[in-house]
Amino acid sequence: MKEDVTQILNAIEHGDPEAPSRLLPLVYDELRSLAAIKMTRESAEQTLQPTALVHEAYLRLVGGNREAQWDNRGHFFAAAAESMRRILIEQARRRKTAKRGGDLVRRNLDVDDVALANSDHETLLALDEALNRLALVDPNLARLVELRYFTGLTIDETAKVLGVSPRTTKRNWAYARAWLRREMEESD
Amino acid sequence: MTERTIFLQALELSSADARGEYLTQACGNDDALRQAVDQLLDAHELPDNLLDRPVAVSASDQAGRTSEVNSVAIGTLGQPVGITESVGTEVGRYKLREQIGEGGFGLVFVAEQQYPVRRHVALKIIKPGMDSREVIGRFEAERQAVAVMNHPNIASVLDAGTTKSGRPYFVMELVRGVPITEFCQRRQLSLRARLELFTDVCHAVQHAHQKGVIHRDLKPSNILVTLHDVIPVVKVIDFGVAKAIGHRLTDRTVYTQFAAMIGTPLYMSPEQAEMSGLDVDTRSDIYGLGVLLYELLTGGTPFERERFNTASIDEVRRIIREEDPPKPSTRLTTLGASPSTHSDKRQCVPAELSFAVRGDLDWIVMKALEKDRSRRYESASAMAEDVKRFLSEQPIEARPPSRLYQLQKFAQRNKAAIVTASLLVAAMFLGTAISLWQAAVAVTERNEKDQALQKAVRLQREADQARLQIEQFAKRMKEANILVTSGRAHADAERWGAAYADFTAATRRQPNYYNAWSERASLQVRLGLWKLAADDYAQAIELGVPTDNPANWGIPQLFLFNGDLESFRAYCRDLINQSEQRSEGVSIAVIRSCVMSSERRFDVQTFATRMEEMIADFDRFPDARRHRFDRHDRHDDREDREKDASKPPSEEHLTAAKETPKKDRDLDRDRSAEPDQTASQPGQNDADSADAVSQKDDPDQPDESAKPPWYCVFYPRGAALYVAGLAHLRADHFKLAVKRLNESLDEVEWHGRSIAYPALAMAYHRAGETEKSRQALASAKAALDQWADEIYSSPVGRMPVMWIDWLEAQLLYREASILMTGFVPADDVRLRRVRQRAVSLLGERDFSSDEI
Known part of the structure; x- marks a missing residue:
């Protein structure tokens, strides 16, 4: 497992066009199971920090290689951001359906129980849709938001992942942030 | 122009007029465009943007409950704090202009004050969950004190009141700065600059304390740095606020209140975490200063954020009250080794820090972080003084000011x-x-x-x-x-x-400073540049480098390896003399150096006897090395060492030394016993000896109370056996040599054990066992070959074994080869390459090939 992700990251580095698509499912699975573990093991009052989750996933999948470069990490974070988004959206959708159906089934704690307050599910789904529309305007802006919001990267870190300057990142962020807000207010 | 470019350009313009003008000009007649941009700009200004904090989630069982805990925890996705005021709202005589912060307590805005003077201020609205009247009442009680504070490093609290919706608010001097930790990180400030900023913080806190105001919530986000021209100026904000918001916690409110403070327990003093109602005093702020200094030095808080995030509230409180955090220097070392934090930019600190922090700064920080507040610094200025003392290289006050320490501090300088x-x-x-x-x-x-x-x-x-x-x-x-x-x-x-x-520059800056030379030598040793290292060590020795420092073990071997017999002899003689002056038995390390040469200049019989005594101790305390990380009282160690030296030969010792001429043995006994007789009371020595002998007679019943001598704890048994074997070889006890060397090869825990092969080959050879001697020589060659290969294929500076082992293996192999085959082994081409690679990395071109 460990070798796999490192190899894929290297393949991406060497320009293998197939590699990113192989990376995503691995990262997704890891994050999902990590989140589930956290939720069952730890106290309920605690909040789950996606940043911590993603960093932990990185350590588990790639290992503590000190020389790991940021570019190399960048691919990982991109995959992680997309995974986090998927996990949370899927789960918000399921919640919504469950609520509509009105059947509350008691299960063991699972990643599905990673929850946002009920109203937050709506917000998150709205954000997801707005993000999809933003991706049509400029896919890079959508990626930027994914990285910032779903993995909690700072402006500087995001800039490194996307390979643009922090200044540009900051400007793009301001635009994407306002754009999404406008979009979500309008669709309300 | 697209809405994007216009929007971004408009953001750059801060005044409303300029913005309007620009928009009119940029959008021209395109009303739709203008509307789109206006909407964007509005959206930009709206507070509580969902995206302002990364998504955070909590376990579902709790999600439905609308308790305080959860509204805080999930706050990032909802309307977080139930504050209805937003940009544009008028609060009292202030108009909210722009939201600049959000925390567990509420929101912070830039606000415009209309009268009596027009100015910008910071306005902090406290979130629901606190009784406004109480908050304001408590603030009023302290208002007088807060008002008399007047210090350039304190942002004054100007006003307090209640909003229309009933929330308390505070008005403060507007400080446009960044948290001090962020400032230091961004600019990669030097240690000195960090410490100077820190002392400014101390002075600000001291001023407040003198006016009777305790901060109670010192943390980086409350300590901002702004630039006045190019000079960084510290501003401590929120004085008087924490006391007004916080109040004595009852059991009922503990959990909600604590949850409300999530994000801050990292900076909380033990007495605050205890929530026992013990009144918080100025010493809690000292603790806060300690945490701050810790963070400035290491980039992390004493307890890790990660850990607090995942621990329960009770656990967090327990940690703060009971656990001792690692010293800053320890934290820096572990940080360097841990890649998870490596990626986190905030935690990178200049490499310069890690070494400088060890020692004094550790003590300063740890004194401020004492759990018992009476053991902390008496005042913020006392702490600042100590930091200044550190900066001017004077002895600091933290840690008991023993004379020895002050002397040590002084002598350190050289x-x-x-x-x-x-x-x-x-x-x-x-x-x-x-x-x-x-x-x-x-x-x-x-x-x-x-x-x-x-x-x-x-x-x-x-x-x-x-x-x-x-x-x-x-x-x-x-x-x-x-x-x-x-x-x-x-x-x-x-x-x-x-x-x-750097080392070279240091040797030029201060040629009389032995540290510069010995440090450069140890660097060269790591790179396998033996000749250069030996030269530098020679210089360091001339300048008085201490010889008993384990870092300097192996210097004689280095001399010998380079064929500098004279220095080798002189240094070994020196080591032996020093042991005698200290009335100690000769240590394993000293014997190890002395027996490395085949010439019998030293009293090898004594060495062999002494080694056997020590091996007997190893056998008496087979588990000694497990205690190696226990706390050891140095004084006791010394006593043990002296006792050991005085012990009469045991039975094992006698068997071991049976080839030793009796005269030598007696001489040895007399000499080593002598100092103890003067030191101990009459009669006691005999009792001790009797004890020791009886213990050895019955090895199945070791004395539980006896402490193993220090060398059994700190020296690998395998290495001791190897040294014993070598000593016997030099003393012509070939059978014993064979026995000990074979035993050392059996010590799988000793990493360097293969270095016993060349000595074993010689011992067999001298004992007349030709076949076994050939085999041992072949094993020696194989081991050397493998190490050379590993060194050759690794990056420069990585050795598979300790450098002393590597050097001795080569030395003894050379000797064995000459003894048994008559040939000097050929210079290994791989090692020559390694040396060339190392030299090229040093960036010096003036070394001739025989210098390396």
Whole structure:
């Protein structure tokens, strides 16, 4: 497992066009199971920090290689951001359906129980849709938001992942942030 | 132009007029565009943007409950704090302009004050969950005190009140700065600059304390740094606020209140975490300062954020009250080793820090972080003083001010410095005395008055010059020290060239400073540049480098390896003399060095006997090495060592030494027993000896209370056996040598055990066992070959075994090869390449090939 992700990251580095698509499912699975573990093991009052989750996933999948470069990490974070988004959206959708159906089934704690307050599910789904529309305007802006919001990267870190300057990142962020807000207010 | 470019351009313009003007011009007649941009700009200004904090989620069982805990925890996705005020709202006589912050307590805005003066202020609205009247009441109670604070490093709290929706708010001087930790990180401030900023914080806190105001919530986000021109200025904000918001917690409210503070327990003092109602005093702020300094030095808080995030509230409180955090230097070392934090930019600190922090700064921080508040610094200014003392290289107050420590501190600066300085000081005093005397003579002998005065003036000038020289000397010393520290940091990071350059610069800056030479030597040793290392060590020895420091074990081997027999002999002789002066038995390390040469200059019989005694101790305490990380009282160790030296030969010792001529043995016993007789009370020695012997008679019943001697704890048994074997070889006890060397090869826990092969080959050879001797030599060659291969294929500076082991293996193999085959082994091409690679990394081109 460990070798796999490192190899894929290297393949991406060497320009293998197939590699990113192989990376995503691995990262997704890891994050999902990590989140589930956290939720069952730890106290309920605690909040789950996606940043911590993603960093932990990185350590588990790639290992503590000190020389790991940021570019190399960048691919990982991109995959992680997309995974986090998927996990949370899927789960918000399921919640919504469950609520509509009105059947509350008691299960063991699972990643599905990673929850946002009920109203937050709506917000998150709205954000997801707005993000999809933003991706049509400029896919890079959508990626930027994914990285910032779903993995909690700072402006500087995001800039490194996307390979643009922090200044540009900051400007793009301001635009994407306002754009999404406008979009979500309008669709309300 | 697209809405994007127009929007971004408009953001750059802060005044509303300029913005409007620009928009009109940029959008022209395109109303739709103008509307789109306006909407974007509105959206930009709206508070509580969902995206302002990354998504955070909590376990679902709790999600439905609308408790305080959860609304805080999930706050990032909802409307977080239930504050209805937003940009544009008027609060009292202030108009909210822009939201600049959000925390567990509420929201912070830039607000415009209309009268009596028009100005911008910071306005903090407290979130629901607190009784406004109480908050305001408590603030009013302290308002007087807060108002009299007047300090350049304190942002004043100007006003407090209640919003229309009933939330308390505070109005403060607007500080546009960044948290101090962020400032230091972004600019990669040097240690000195960080410490200077820190002392400013201390002075601000001290001022408040003198006015009777305790902050209670010191943390980086409350300590901002702004730039005045280019000078960074610290501003501590929120004085008086924490007391007004916080109140004594009852059990009922503990959990919600604590949850409300999530994000801050990292900076909370033990007495605050205890929530016992024990009143918080100025010493809680000292603790806060301690945490801050910790973070400035290491980039992390004493307890890790990660850990608090995942621990329950009770656990967090327990940790704060009971656990001792690692010392800053320890934290820096572990940080460097842990890649998870490596990626986190905030936690990178300049490499310079890690070494400088060890010692004094550790103590300063740990004193401020004492759990028992009476053991902390008495005041913020006392802490600032200590930091200043550190900066000016004076002994600090933290940690018990023992004389030894102060002396150590002084001696640290270097032997040469002390000698030179005392000479110069003496010269200065003499000069002054003479000039005074001259002046007196001048008064009585008026006819010589002018001449005498002239002389006095001249002498005074000389005294001044002497003082100047001392000052210059101290300055150069300091510079050399900084270079050495920086070189070490580079070496740790395997930046060999930079490390070498720093050490070299240090040797030039202060050629009398042995540390510079010995540090450069140890760098060269790591790179396998034996000749260069030996030269530098020779220099360091000349300047008085301490020989009993384990870092310097192996210097004789280095001399021997380079064929410098004279230095080898002199150094070994020195080591033996020192052991004798200290009335200690000769240590394993010393014996190890001395028996490395085949020439019998030293009393090898004694060495063999002494080694057998120590091996017997190893057998008595088979588990000693497990205690190696226990706390060891140095004083006791010393006593043990002395006792051991005085022990009469045991039975094992006698068997081991049966080939030893009796005269030698007695001599040995007499000499080692002598000092103890003077030191111990009459009769006691005999009792001890009887004890020791009876223990050895019955090895199945070791004395539980006896402590293993230090060498059993700190020295690998395998290495001791190897040294014993070598000692026997040199003393012509070939069978015993074979026995001990074979035993050492069986010590799988000893990593360097293969170095016993060449010695074993010689022992077999001398014992007449030709076949076995050939086999051992072949094993020796194979081991050397494998190591050479590993060294050749690894990056420069990585050795598979300790350098001393590697050096000895080569030395002894050379000796064995000459003894058994008559040939000197050929120079290994791989090792030559490795040396060339290392030299090229050092960036020096002036080494000729035989110098390396």
